[in-house]
Amino acid sequence: MELLSPAGTLEKLKVAVDFGADAVYAGVKQFSLRERAGNFTIEELYEGIRYAHSKDKKVYITLNAFLRNNELETFKKTVDAVAKLNPDGFIVADIGALSIIRSKTDIPIHISTQANVTNIETVKAYRKLGASRIVLARELSLKEIEEIKKAVPEMEIEVFIHGAMCMAYSGRCLLSSYLTGRDPNRGSCAQSCRWKYYVVEENREGKLYQIEEDRHGTYIFNSKDLCALPLLDKLYEIGVDSVKIEGRVKSAYYIAVTTAVYRRAIDLIKNDPSTFKKEIPKLLKELDKVSHRPYTTGFLGQEKELQHYPTSSYIRKYKFLALFKNGIWEVRNQFKEGDEVEIFYSNGKSINVRIEKIKKLKGNQEITIDTAHPNFKIKIEFNIKIPLENLMLLRKKTE
Known part of the structure; x- marks a missing residue:
């Protein structure tokens, strides 16, 4: 089971590699859905891939924006430039982007979680189109992931295990676009779901009333952070090929700690499963030392409480x-x-x-x-x- 860590900059790429990642995912200046991640120039990407490959690690390039007509030629040129650097895979969501890349190179193509893949037939369809890996939608349970892996064993399966979660279905949000003009599906989300909201009664213009979801407060869209570490052994048993940490805009410190913890966890699961079970509290304590919102195992654990109502602030110990x-x-x-x-x-x-x-x-x-x-x-x-x-x-x- 591969450990895949985020790399928003060249420094973060090196930190992820040195703290135990088997692979990293990085974006270029366009088309990567993380406008604020820093991202890579072609020159920086060359250095990052060279560094990772020197340590037998892999680099996947995120090109998972949904393309517009006026961007197609630029996208093709970007693919040509990046392909020359010999990355280990491209991550895409747009079926047109998949078609363009497949026509130009035989570099493996991974289907982004933004594509909302939730069933066996969709996995088979992407396989026929030339994809070699699916990053499954975050809404799936362990049972559903297992069913997909058993039905299409030749397709690599990747699952998110740690980091921020979007309140919208597989991240396909319209709030930010509507309220601020910043499109989440093109890399510039304003995180409007973290704001505090009020309602206005039609006959009392200007009078704001707090939205009371329940006794906890009013942050009705505010999701918790994913932490699937307690379920990591189950993902391993299912045969998940890669587990992914979210966070290209997070700090080098965050990447170092989360990568080191999950590296330790995976190594224990492979070599000493009983010790992994004993060390879960210790590993969770370490993950508590990075900036985060309250943790949940999300849909993997079928938890009922996925939202955090009191505040949108981070826990920073x-x-x-x-x-x-x-x-x-x-x-x-x-x-x-x-x-x-x-x-x-x-x-x-x-x-x-x-x-x-x-x-x-x-x-x-x-x-x-x-x-x-x-x-x-x-x-x-x-x-x-x-x-x-x-x-x-x-x-x-x-x-």
């Missing part, structure tokens, strides 16, 4: 402070001498330490400072000697 890269710490958030912090390694393990001394690098000089600020490049002395590892993370508890 830890702050990402710095990334250790090429022998120095790159600061992301402020911290100071004397802080009690935690170091997180790519194998999913962590160490609690105290910061004893901070030295800012300025040219060839090292200047001792008491507070590190974002974008500083520094060296740190801790209260204990720690093993150094490229791309390890520094974080601090916030509550």
Whole structure:
């Protein structure tokens, strides 16, 4: 079972690869349904694919926007340019995009979750059209996924296991487009479902009334985040080929932690299933240290409570402070001498330490400072000697 992680930028791609992903998915500047992810230029994509392939990892390119007539020629040129970089697959939702890619290259084609594939016959139809993998709709249960895999075993099946969920059917939302002019199906969703809504009674113009869905509050469209870790062994038993973490617009810290946790989980399921069961609480505790909304196993677990009514805010128990890269710490958030912090390694393990001394690098000089600020490049002395590892993370508890 492949672990597939998001890569919104070149740095995030390298983090995902180094923290245990078998493959990553990345988008170019157009056609990738994540306008705010940063995305890749052709030059960056070349470097990212080269880096992943050097470590025997795969890179899939998301071209899953729904195309308009005036974009077809640009899309064809994009496919030509990207195909030369030798990616391991294209992810598409538009059947016309599938046809264009298949006419130009034999690079594998994956059908995006945006295509809303929910049944055996649709999987068979896409197989005939030349697709090699289906990213199933998120509305399916474990039973339905198993039925599809048994009926079409030659088709690779991919399932989302972690991250934000859309309140609309397979992400096919009109709210953002209607309210803000930002089209969710073309990569620029304004997340209108996270807003707070009121109703107006027709005879009381200007008088706003809160919508009371139930005793919890008024965020009637606000979904929880998916966390299918407790069901991962069942997906493995079904024969799911790839499990996918959502989050191309999420931070490098988020990608590092979620990737490392699910890497650990998959390895345990393969080699020591009984230990996986015992370690689920520990692994969930680690996932609680990234920014997230309350978790749910979603339709996979057939939970009744998929929405979170009290607030649309994220739960943030830890702050990402710095990334250790090429022998120095790159600061992301402020911290100071004397802080009690935690170091997180790519194998999913962590160490609690105290910061004893901070030295800012300025040219060839090292200047001792008491507070590190974002974008500083520094060296740190801790209260204990720690093993150094490229791309390890520094974080601090916030509550």
